[in-house]
Amino acid sequence: EAQVTQNPRYLITVTGKKLTVTCSQNMNHEYMSWYRQDPGLGLRQIYYSMNVEVTDKGDVPEGYKVSRKEKRNFPLILESPSPNQTSLYFCASSSLGEANEKLFFGSGTQLSVL
Amino acid sequence: LAKTTQPISMDSYEGQEVNITCSHNNIATNDYITWYQQFPSQGPRFIIQGYKTKVTNEVASLFIPADRKSSTLSLPRVSLSDTAVYYCLVGDYNNAGNMLTFGGGTRLMVKP
Numbered sequence: 001e002a003q004v005t006q007n008p009r010y011l012i013t014v015t016g017k018k019l020t021v022t023c024s025q026n027m028n029h030e031y032m033s034w035y036r037q038d039p040g041l042g043l044r045q046i047y048y049s050m051n052v053e054v055t056d057k058g059d060v061p062e063g064y065k066v067s068r069k070e071k072r073n074f075p076l077i078l079e080s081p082s083p084n085q086t087s088l089y090f091c092a093s094s095s096l097g098e099a100n101e102k103l104f105f106g107s108g109t110q111l112s113v114l
Numbered sequence: 115l116a117k118t119t120q121p122i123s124m125d126s127y128e129g130q131e132v133n134i135t136c137s138h139n140n141i142a143t144n145d146y147i148t149w150y151q152q153f154p155s156q157g158p159r160f161i162i163q164g165y166k167t168k169v170t171n172e173v174a175s176l177f178i179p180a181d182r183k184s185s186t187l188s189l190p191r192v193s194l195s196d197t198a199v200y201y202c203l204v205g206d207y208n209n210a211g212n213m214l215t216f217g218g219g220t221r222l223m224v225k226p
Contacts, residue, residue: 042218102148103150
């Protein structure tokens with residue numbers, strides 16, 4: 001089954017404790033992206049990647065890191081989480097270079113930073 | 115990157131047709147228009163995509179005028195389960211760059 005898998009689904013942590021949210025897709029997609037969603041603000045892009053070893057900042061990259069060492073994985077790293085990073089996070093992927101393509105989303109990760 | 119503008123919210127009743135319009139005045143030649151639906155605490159899911167004129171699938175229709183500066187998502191005979199947030203997304207799946215950025219979305223409330 002084609003899917004984007006995020007882990008964990010829920011995470012509670014404390015300020016300053018490094019964490020990683022994993023994202024994996026099984027569709028051989030070139031494009032992967034991270035979004036955060038906060039009430040009233042819609043989906044805001046954090047980082048995206050066009051292919052392996054190619055990453056770039058989205059609209060709200062501060063406080064986040066990403067890596068793309070393999071095509072299927074795109075982890076989101078919070079080196080020193082702060083309470084303002086409490087949010088619902090979504091990973092998404094898509095193929096490139098073809099019409100009628102679409103973003104596939106993971107189920108989301110609800111992060112609370114205390 | 116083409117910026118999109120949608121109404122923040124809309125109300126409707128079961129059985130009615132709902133039309134949600136998205137403005138994208140700076141749409142580029144290679145951009146496609148894609149609509150997504152999102153339920154609370156779930157990731158958005160694809161509804162429909164088009165480039166020009168009209169596209170129809172089993173859940174919706176998408177109308178795009180000749181100048182492509184706007185698009186209208188049409189949901190026929192909505193039900194309570196269509197209550198969700200709808201996002202219009204404009205982007206080029208062939209081009210590198212900061213693509214596929216979502217706007218604020220339209221919150222549709224379907225009432226009985």
